[in-house]
Amino acid sequence: MSIQVSPTLPDVESEIRSELGLSGSAQKRQACLSRLLELAIASPSPASWLQSLRDRATAQVQSQSFPSNRNEGWRFTDLSDLLGIEFAAAANSSVQLADLAAYVLPEAEHSRLVFVDGVYAPHLSALSHLPATLQVGNLAALAEPDELLSYLAQQSGADELFTALNTAGLSDAAVIVLPKQLVVDPPIHLLFVATGGDPRSAQADQRPTLTQPRCLVVAGVNSALTLIEDYVTLGSGVCLTNAVTEIWLAENVQVNHTRVQRDSLAAFHIGKTAVSQARSSRYIGNALSFGAALSRHHLEIYQTGEQTETTLNGLTMIAGTQVGDLHSAIALTQPYGTTRQLQKCIVGDRAHAIFNGKVLVPRAAQLTDAGQLNRTLLLSPKARVDTKPQLEIVADNVKCTHGATVGQLEADEVFYLQSRGIDAASARRLLVYAFAYEIIDQIAIASLKQTLCQFITSHTD
Amino acid sequence: MISENSPIILSVNDLTANVDGTQILKGMNLEIKAGEIHAIMGPNGSGKSTFSKILAGHPAYEVTGGEVSFLGQNLLELEPEDRARSGVFLAFQYPLEIPGVSNLDFLRVAYNSRQKHQGLEELDAFDFDELVQQKLDVVKMDAAFLHRSVNEGFSGGEKKRNEILQMALLEPKLGILDETDSGLDIDALKIVADGVNQLSNPDNATLMITHYQRLLNYVVPDYVHVMANGRIIRSGTKDLALELEERGYDWVLDEAAAGVA
Ligand SMILES: Nc1ncnc2c1ncn2[C@@H]1O[C@H](COP(=O)(O)OP(=O)(O)O)[C@@H](O)[C@H]1O
Ligand SMILES: [Mg+2]
Numbered sequence: 046m047s048i049q050v051s052p053t054l055p056d057v058e059s060e061i062r063s064e065l066g067l068s069g070s071a072q073k074r075q076a077c078l079s080r081l082l083e084l085a086i087a088s089p090s091p092a093s094w095l096q097s098l099r100d101r102a103t104a105q106v107q108s109q110s111f112p113s114n115r116n117e118g119w120r121f122t123d124l125s126d127l128l129g130i131e132f133a134a135a136a137n138s139s140v141q142l143a144d145l146a147a148y149v150l151p152e153a154e155h156s157r158l159v160f161v162d163g164v165y166a167p168h169l170s171a172l173s174h175l176p177a178t179l180q181v182g183n184l185a186a187l188a189e190p191d192e193l194l195s196y197l198a199q200q201s202g203a204d205e206l207f208t209a210l211n212t213a214g215l216s217d218a219a220v221i222v223l224p225k226q227l228v229v230d231p232p233i234h235l236l237f238v239a240t241g242g243d244p245r246s247a248q249a250d251q252r253p254t255l256t257q258p259r260c261l262v263v264a265g266v267n268s269a270l271t272l273i274e275d276y277v278t279l280g281s282g283v284c285l286t287n288a289v290t291e292i293w294l295a296e297n298v299q300v301n302h303t304r305v306q307r308d309s310l311a312a313f314h315i316g317k318t319a320v321s322q323a324r325s326s327r328y329i330g331n332a333l334s335f336g337a338a339l340s341r342h343h344l345e346i347y348q349t350g351e352q353t354e355t356t357l358n359g360l361t362m363i364a365g366t367q368v369g370d371l372h373s374a375i376a377l378t379q380p381y382g383t384t385r386q387l388q389k390c391i392v393g394d395r396a397h398a399i400f401n402g403k404v405l406v407p408r409a410a411q412l413t414d415a416g417q418l419n420r421t422l423l424l425s426p427k428a429r430v431d432t433k434p435q436l437e438i439v440a441d442n443v444k445c446t447h448g449a450t451v452g453q454l455e456a457d458e459v460f461y462l463q464s465r466g467i468d469a470a471s472a473r474r475l476l477v478y479a480f481a482y483e484i485i486d487q488i489a490i491a492s493l494k495q496t497l498c499q500f501i502t503s504h505t506d
Numbered sequence: 507m508i509s510e511n512s513p514i515i516l517s518v519n520d521l522t523a524n525v526d527g528t529q530i531l532k533g534m535n536l537e538i539k540a541g542e543i544h545a546i547m548g549p550n551g552s553g554k555s556t557f558s559k560i561l562a563g564h565p566a567y568e569v570t571g572g573e574v575s576f577l578g579q580n581l582l583e584l585e586p587e588d589r590a591r592s593g594v595f596l597a598f599q600y601p602l603e604i605p606g607v608s609n610l611d612f613l614r615v616a617y618n619s620r621q622k623h624q625g626l627e628e629l630d631a632f633d634f635d636e637l638v639q640q641k642l643d644v645v646k647m648d649a650a651f652l653h654r655s656v657n658e659g660f661s662g663g664e665k666k667r668n669e670i671l672q673m674a675l676l677e678p679k680l681g682i683l684d685e686t687d688s689g690l691d692i693d694a695l696k697i698v699a700d701g702v703n704q705l706s707n708p709d710n711a712t713l714m715i716t717h718y719q720r721l722l723n724y725v726v727p728d729y730v731h732v733m734a735n736g737r738i739i740r741s742g743t744k745d746l747a748l749e750l751e752e753r754g755y756d757w758v759l760d761e762a763a764a765g766v767a
Pocket of ligand 2: 554555556599685
């Protein structure tokens with residue numbers, strides 16, 4: 046078991062080693078990035094108004110290099126497995142609704158947008174139960190995109206490498222625009238399907254694919270929305286998903302957002318969630334990460350008005366040799382903001398979870414209240430977690446708490462259940478479930494909750 | 507209720523045990539027959555909880571010598587879950603909270619694992635619900651508790667009642683109650699004691715572990731044992747408990763020390 050609760054000095058030896066091999070591996074990284082950028086640029090550009098955005102992002106990518114372990118933010122998350130892979134664009138696929146049966150949510154049966162390999166799939170989507178004043182659909186089809194220009198790719202951090210890579214290839218996107226006062230009742234389900242290596246894919250050679258899903262939510266004053274952002278893969282081929290979601294909450298908006306990443310174990314997943322919150326808005330974000338050989342989620346919250354509330358619940362459950370990384374950053378920039386963050390990790394086998402939780406409280410953010418807790422359950426002696434709270438507090442009249450706990454299943458807990466006749470394996474399964482349930486319970490959609498509970502039980506042994 | 511010809515349920519012979527290399531039990535001897543209610547009393551730290559956990563099979567304790575036979579079977583070679591399924595029940599001093607697992611589901615899983623082990627019919631949710639409703643009366647528990655997570659947010663008294671509810675469902679041959687009375691107000695104590703009395707019958711046995719005599723006013727033991735420093739130093743009837751209440755433990759300890767010396 047390896048537990049890392051505070052930053053350590055970089056490993057000097059490996060630094061020297063990488064110094065020597067610099068040119069070789071740096072070249073490989075550059076080649077990989079060029080290839081990905083090439084694929085992004087080659088994606089169809091649906092409108093001229095998008096092109097300048099894409100061009101600017103392309104330049105941003107070109108001015109950066111592909112991260113290595115020597116970058117502080119990527120110290121524990123090694124992308125070198127990506128370097129040798131010859132990614133290609135996904136070919137058209139013939140996914141049918143029946144293929145998605147396991148993912149369809151009854152609560153959102155008529156409020157679902159499906160994207161296959163980043164491309165909007167109208168025949169799989171169903172929008173009949175949404176109010177007429179709500180603009181929802183894919184970017185390419187929007188009639189008046191002009192007003193979106195002040196939101197699309199406009200969050201702070203849009204120039205970060207993978208976000209810019211996504212923007213450089215921006216073509217389709219899920220777009221949800223809520224006019225002021227609109228409260229949308231049915232939850233909106235955004236289902237992003239990657240078909241990497243799927244037999245239904247028309248792609249004969251089944252080369253590893255790059256898909257770049259994109260989502261933009263602009264919620265007007267006093268509006269409210271429940272959103273499920275769901276990443277799944279059909280098939281078990283290698284694929285890289287590089288997703289970006291931007292959410293803008295105007296004054297007094299309430300958004301309840303659940304993000305589920307359940308890609309296949311051959312997938313790589315890099316994702317960004319950037320949320321901007323105006324005065325008195327409330328954002329609840331539940332981020333669940335189960336799949337992918339390697340996943341990295343950037344979760345960024347910008348409180349831009351007073352009295353904003355942010356609640357972040359996270360669950361990373363990984364096993365085998367999976368790597369699951371959450372980098373969150375919460376910027377409280379105004380007075381009276383509150384944030385509550387609970388990140389739980391369940392790590393089995395030789396898997397490796399990473400949590401880096403930044404909280405920024407500048408001088409202007411007086412009388413704010415920020416709480417952060419990371420709790421990890423290690424299920425095997427080789428399982429590992431690196432957790433690092435990063436509080437940067439300048440304001441003096443604030444309440445900030447943070448904590449990290451790392452533990453194993455308590456022998457006393459297992460014994461309690463055994464003493465009621467429950468065998469040891471079932472007892473452990475029940476306790477892992479109980480640990481996860483605190484997060485699952487926050488999900489507003491009953492059917493999704495149930496599916497994820499079953500997933501957790503069937504993935505514990 | 508004492509009856510000479512009752513079958514022996516538990517027989518402990520010269521049991522010694524360690525935890526983390528320290529000897530805690532230093533030669534326990536105890537025999538319990540069907541129909542009997544026993545109480546073990548003793549000062550804090552004398553090894554009472556250790557003894558009860560060893561009977562239930564807690565992995566942290568290492569048995570270094572002696573024998574424990576339960577219904578003629580070598581108890582020490584059974585896994586904890588098999589001990590439970592065979593009829594050993596330990597009501598915990600500090601019952602655990604299990605968020606996310608409904609009390610009802612938990613009770614049903616426990617009940618069915620015993621049924622299965624004994625070759626009896628497992629109950630589906632519907633039939634089990636009916637059964638559990640009857641058992642709720644034993645501890646005057648509100649049905650609302652069935653739909654809450656196991657012990658989560660329960661008061662001390664509610665947790666103890668939930669333990670007795672589990673005992674009512676599992677119908678053990680030997681019910682071991684570790685400090686079930688601690689932290690209970692008098693009303694809760696009466697309810698719990700009443701539940702224990704209802705469950706006691708000529709075919710089973712009860713072992714109460716307690717620090718105070720108070721519980722024994724409501725569940726009247728046939729035998730009272732005083733435990734100190736890892737062994738039973740004196741046994742008697744319920745009058746011994748009253749005497750302990752009046753005079754404290756020191757005189758028993760002193761007499762035992764004098765006897766040894
Ligand atoms: N895990 C442990 N490690 C070391 N000592 C322990 C452990 N558990 C219990 N003990 C010791 O064993 C002795 C008996 O404890 P316990 O059985 O809880 O007593 P009682 O229930 O009679 O108060 C005490 O001295 C206690 O400190
Ligand atoms: Mg005790």
